[in-house]
Amino acid sequence: MNGIKIRGTGRCVPKKVVTNQDLANIVETSDEWITTRTGIQHRHHCVTESHADLCLWAARSALEKAGVTPDQIGAVIVATVTPGTACPSAACLLQRDLGLPADIPCFDLNAACTGFLFALHTMECLLNASPRKFGLVVGAEQLSRVINWEDRNTCILFGDGAGAAVVECREGWPSISAVLGAKGDDELLRLPGLEAGERSFIAMDGKKVFKFAVEAVPACIDAVLEKAGKTVEDVDFFVFHQANARIIDLAVRKYHVPPEKYYKNISEYGNTAAASVPLVLSELQDQGRIGPGSRMLVVAFGGGLTWGGALMEFA
DSSP states (O other), rough: OEEEEEEEEEEOOOOOOOHHHHHHHTTTTTTTHHHHHOOOOEEEEEESHHHHHHHHHHHHHHHHHTTGGGEEEEEEEEEEOOOSSSSSSSHHHHHHHTOOSSSOOOEOOGGGGGHHHHHHHHHHHHHHHHHSOOOEEEEEEOGGGGGGOOOTTTTTBBBEEEEEEEEEEEHHHHHHHHEEEEEESSSSEOOOOOOOOOOOOOEHHHHHHHHHHHHHHHHHHHHHHHTTOOOOOSEEEEEESSHHHHHHHHHHHHTOOOOOBBBOHHHOOBGGGHHHHHHHHHHHHHHTTTTTTTEEEEEEETTEEEEEEEEBBBO
């Protein structure tokens, strides 16, 4: 199978910034309590922006940076747990808004915070069967719509945003060496859907999710390196899902990752679920810290439960 590489990235976050003090004004918490336990200081919430807006603006930026035109796109996947509508999908709306070809697969993918990684692997498979060799992968969330503002343990965590990547599939390129997993669990982290009589709010057992994450992250790193036949030293940059700063800190200490090889933006955005990883990738590209030839090990985990890792390169 031919592999994929990233050609360009883009991102979009809402204008409204919600600070820890803003939250302390409505629930029993404090800036110190939130920052110490999570590393989060701000998050962005939609007011006038829609989920479709976030997807569109992030995707347009990614296409521009990749130097790819809409007619070259062979598939679209939007990773999300909070689409504006169940049908039409966010991906179909994006196809319309960007003027993409009508003869391509466009669909949403729900793997919670691991969604962008699931979508990358799926896109690699799709492009291997497509005459068009560019794909658009978006991670987008409007989590502010499903926050329970009476639950101080979860309302502090989540933000809205979108990140996008245009990928290219080419003969001779290595596979992204994706390692993905899932284990059905509706107790640790739950977001009800269309079930009658139950409000659609995020509910989470934070302590148990934290324990799951600190085990899942190193397991994913080890599995990806083994599958790719690489070592930690072969990786140019580690990209972690931004759920909790302490989880990232534990991983970088375990693998002795130097500061210049990893990045945290959780203080600004909070946990943006499927948008988390592509937001990091987009910021790093804009900062010039990753670019053509960069090899990145990407790791994420989320509700479902889901987890995954992949070794990605920039074209």
